[in-house]
Amino acid sequence: MVNAPFIYLNEVCKVYDNNMVIKQADLMIPRSGFAFLLGSTGAGKSTILKMISGEIKPTKGRVYIKGQDTSRWSKSQKAAWRRKIGYVFQEDRLLSYQTVFENVALPLEIQEMPRKKIKEKVRSILKVIGLGNRINAFPDQLSGGERQRVSLARALVSNPELIIADEPTAQLDPQTAAEIFNLLVSLNRTGRITILMATHEWDLVERTNLPAYFIKDGSLLYWEGTS
Numbered sequence: 001m002v003n004a005p006f007i008y009l010n011e012v013c014k015v016y017d018n019n020m021v022i023k024q025a026d027l028m029i030p031r032s033g034f035a036f037l038l039g040s041t042g043a044g045k046s047t048i049l050k051m052i053s054g055e056i057k058p059t060k061g062r063v064y065i066k067g068q069d070t071s072r073w074s075k076s077q078k079a080a081w082r083r084k085i086g087y088v089f090q091e092d093r094l095l096s097y098q099t100v101f102e103n104v105a106l107p108l109e110i111q112e113m114p115r116k117k118i119k120e121k122v123r124s125i126l127k128v129i130g131l132g133n134r135i136n137a138f139p140d141q142l143s144g145g146e147r148q149r150v151s152l153a154r155a156l157v158s159n160p161e162l163i164i165a166d167e168p169t170a171q172l173d174p175q176t177a178a179e180i181f182n183l184l185v186s187l188n189r190t191g192r193i194t195i196l197m198a199t200h201e202w203d204l205v206e207r208t209n210l211p212a213y214f215i216k217d218g219s220l221l222y223w224e225g226t227s
């Protein structure tokens, strides 16, 4: 399917024990799109994100990635998809005994990229993210906003097709939250990266004109945005 949506959840349900968290939900994200997943704590935002990444399976329904039914994927196909995703979480998950450079270089070292290339890539991504001058700092020498930028740089360094940002601004003050959010939007505008951002911050979504899926009582309501 050439024109299949990048991500398509078709009538997915998720039941944990006896608790139906998601009820027959549909979600569609085009390639290079940006969408919010909006909902209060416990609404099921992370559950949806984990079904997309393949970390968990829906109890019912199907997850299609680029038109492919992921329930038919082999282990290596699943692993290949997970490598195309960059993650940013509420807490930064940085290694405290490693510098900004080393934290961002980590995914590339795991891929065994040559040292010289790693240096180039890490330097250029840190510039894009506005941390070019903090390359040798340790996480505890940075502000919360700077640490979250490092997380974002680490998520971006291996050229992901999708960024899954699970409440990336929840622990930041409103101004810093807006900065991180604007950075995500500008990355999306480069046209290559699809971004899915979970948040419980209704006003953040309201101020933008971007599409949002609102999760309430297990159902997903789509708001198209106006841009």
Ligand SMILES: Nc1ncnc2c1ncn2[C@@H]1O[C@H](COP(=O)(O)OP(=O)(O)O)[C@@H](O)[C@H]1O
Pocket (backbone or CB within 6 Å): 016, 017, 021, 039, 040, 041, 042, 043, 044, 045, 046, 047, 048
């Ligand atoms: N592994 C799990 N086992 C049982 N219940 C879970 C599990 N993961 C999440 N839940 C429950 O599912 C609901 C939705 O969780 P989650 O998707 O993490 O919500 P959100 O990210 O919107 O805060 C919550 O009630 C949570 O307690």
Ligand SMILES: [Mg+2]
Pocket (backbone or CB within 6 Å): 045, 046, 047, 166
């Ligand atoms: Mg969550």
